[in-house]
Amino acid sequence: MKELVRSKLAQAVKELYGIEAPDFKVEKPKDEKLGDIATNIAFLLSKSLKRNPNEIAGDLANKLSEDDTFESAEAVRGFVNLKFSKGFLLSEFRKLLSEGEGYFKEDLGKGLKVQLEFVSANPTGPLHLGHGRGAVVGDTLARLFRFYGFDATREYYINDAGRQVYLLGVSVLYRYLELLGEEEKRPDIKELFEEEGYRGEYVIDIAKALLEAVGDSLLSENNVLEAKERILSFGFEFPLEYTSRFSPEKEPEVELCSAFGLDMMMEEIREDLSYMGIDFDVWFSERSLYERGLVEKLIEELKGKGYVYEAEGALWLKTSEFGDDKDRVLRKSDGSYTYFSSDIAYHWDKFKRGFEKVIDLWGADHHGYVPRVKAALRMLNIPEDWLEVYLVQMVKLFRGGKEVKMSKRAGTFVPLRELLEEVGPDAVRFVFLTKRSDTPLDFDVDVVKEKSSDNPVFYVQYAHARISGVFREVKERLGLDPEGEDFSGFLDHLEEDIELKLMKKSLMMKDELIEVTLRRDPHLITYLLIDLAGLFHYYYNHYRIIGSEEGVMKGRLALLKGVRTAIGLSLKLIGVSAPERM
RNA sequence: GGGCCCGUAGCUCAGCAGGACAGAGCAGGGGAUUUCUAAUCCCCAGGUCGGAGGUUCGAGUCCUCCCGGGCCCGCCA
Incomplete structure (x- = not known):
């Protein structure tokens, strides 16, 4: 919907002033009383038009209020605030109902070949919590990329050498x-x-x-x-x-x-x-790089470009010429190769395999490693933005208010399996996505085991289950089938503000998910879900579906169906189950 | 010493490619149950966005410095 507004604004600018619109923002205002969508376009135009932003905003608002997409368009202190009309929202929501999850799709990737490499834990011990977090973030990104038209591959690099x-x-x-x-x-x-x-x-x-x-x-x-x-x-x-x-x-x-x-x-x-x-598409062996002679080949390649020299019996790469603090060793004086060598060879191989974009998720303790890998890639003439590296910080486990530090089984850390067995994969996945991955996360086991609104996982899943429960009830009592029958024609019967709000929030989920994908911020999905689920729970407590006048009831059933689609899809994209009953 | 990340309500955190009076959940106080699952909902209270400067019409958001916390600085992987 943001794109639609954007194009209408750009069109209005063209008609009013005969110029192309600058790169403006279309966003949800902080306070929803101000409207559904706001734009800063007038501020940006004020310089080139040499006019007061609020006047420009006024012109634009006038123009857009003629459009029946909007119920209102107002200029407020330089912003243009837009409110969608009921007619527009209903027609969008009908689209959502007829297309289902497909409504939220968009071909952003156009088949771009993207590789996501994550976890890649050393196979010398069990996965710990930090690995699990990387796994969830990486897998969620992969799900998002696939949904949005990218050709995404999940890959695990096995450090089986050395x-x-x-x-x-x-x-x-x-x-x-x-x-x-x-x-x-x-x-x-x-x-x-x-x-x-x-x-x-x-x-x-x-x-x-x-x-x-x-x-x-x-x-x-x-x-x-x-x-x-x-x-x-x-x-x-x-x-x-x-x-x-x-x-x-x-x-x-x-x-x-x-x-x-x-x-x-x-x-x-x-x-x-x-x-x-989580299922990986490719399990890539470090050892295979050596077996194929790729590490030697890489070093020859770098030598040929003049970036390699020998000192103190070792072979060095001039990474300092490309932004690294100092040069790095490729081959140690004992003749063996460093992890760094095979890692460059690995990324070189990724490039040659035709990936157009590579996203690596590494443990945060590897952050010093990023500049040297990027330096090496530049030497190989691989474009700067080809590799994106995101760092995943550690997870601390709390039980009974105290940090759990060690495990007998794993030695110095808490294994992922212990947590999975205790709270289940849904809770693990959800909680791992409640914070930005590059900041440390505290995982309170007790909260997630509670069956109440304190537990965000249940809170969201419960919304989904509740809607399913209503559908079951309607079927049993009245013989209606909201899943099969099309009640979208009854949406006109809905009069309450909150009903329009629920539609809006469900529809907006599309823009939000797209933004999450482009900004690689999967953790925001959990907040979006809590928000939508909260609005639904409020609605459920204040309005009855069964027992309302028939047209209203059918309209509400259609509404709930769309809400459930938005929640269900979002849960699916973060890999958390959407239960029919709880 | 150098680098990266963080410092927002009592607690856990959103918000940070600048925008409108700073948000949520928990904890605290008060309410709702003849009901489609109360695993829910409503109301109240709570913050000089670590500090100081700067850039800007506008800074929690960008820049500099300082304070506090975490992590990293190997011919380890």
Whole structure:
């Protein structure tokens, strides 16, 4: 509707002054008493027309009051305030009723290929709350992008290369030996585990599964290949991708533990995500970049452009020439590559795969990492605005008014699964979207478990369920079917201001969702939902549907149907269920 | 020392590509239940938008400085 108003204003400016309108704002006024839509256009025109803003606003208001889209158009202190006419709102609302969710659609993306990379947690431990938040924000953005005509891909980057994976193997092996009472036999493993190992209980779980599958056959290095076969034939319910690819090189027993650990962890991560309703389209392996020689190729490419030099036995990239604080190491003096190298290679690969826009969600602790990646991309002649990075801040969990800091299972952090099991995916998703993702979030478990208006998730879902309840009741008592029958013709019978307001808010949801998408602010959807649900609850408490005069009742049923569509769609876009009853 | 983020009602936070008297929920006080789900609704009270300057017709929103809090500054990932 904003676009419609915008074009009418631009048209009016042209007719009145014979000039093109500047880039003006069309927005909801802070105070709804002022009207439905306001614009600052007169302020912007006042300079070029050399006239007082309020006079210009007056001209425009006069012009627009002739338009039957508007009930009124007024100039107030330089603003043009517009109020939609009842006729216009009714005809829009009828469109909503006949088109359903389709009414809210718009082809903004025109098929633009967008990739969203998020979560990408190291597969060396369970997902924690911060990962969950990134997952929800990323997935919601993906849903919005798809709804608005973008060709969006969800991708998870698996850091399955490098030292962390080796350390996972060491940790699993140590716990395995411990289970057999043999840890003293490998002082090298014990020492490394104690210094840098993963200490969470989940490693013991992996070791137990391993022990069950292979018995003590890993005690002797000669049996590693045999152990691999035993794992593969043991009948785990998850794909043993890493294990099956494993081939013995140096320290084969550690490597086998790594591979098996990766398989188990990735399975757990996939389960958590899918429990939250998130399915990735692509699981991209860091290791595959090395296997394809892409990291070497990248370095050759950068060398060819003259951005690489050698110093102190390492290979450096001149990122400082592109806005970074200092140059960064690509290849360490021991010959291994940094995470940075593979990460540039990864983004280079994304570019070559034809993504026209890439959005990364990273943990906020990576913020110092942004300039160097952007610097590298510029060296590769990748456009500045191709990559958008959003940082996701951490989540603190509160229970009984106190912060929950640790978990036995994960060690130093609270695993996402614990929260999911306690409050369910709907609450988790909703609450993760109640704050801007780049600021820290406090998650109060107790609030979300309450079944009252204190709990925003239930509050919104309840509005949806209530409408469904009315529809059920109408069907049973009167044999009417608001879902199937078309009552939109009875909207004329509605006389109350609040009914028009409910229509307006439902219709405006389209503009709001579009703005949320373009500004990448998915958290605002929860506020929009609370707002609309609140207005509905008020209405429900003050006006009866069943028992009103027949025309009014049918009009109200049509109204509720449209409101439910707006709520249902918004819930769907944030991935929260819209229950028929509660 | 440098960088990023934050500081809005007692609490948790919206609002920040400048705009009209600063919003919501919770907590606090008072009310509504012969009813389509009270898992709801209504009313009241509550703020010098951390502080000081600046830009502007107009600043919670932009700029500078200061104060307070969090996070990051590795040939780790």
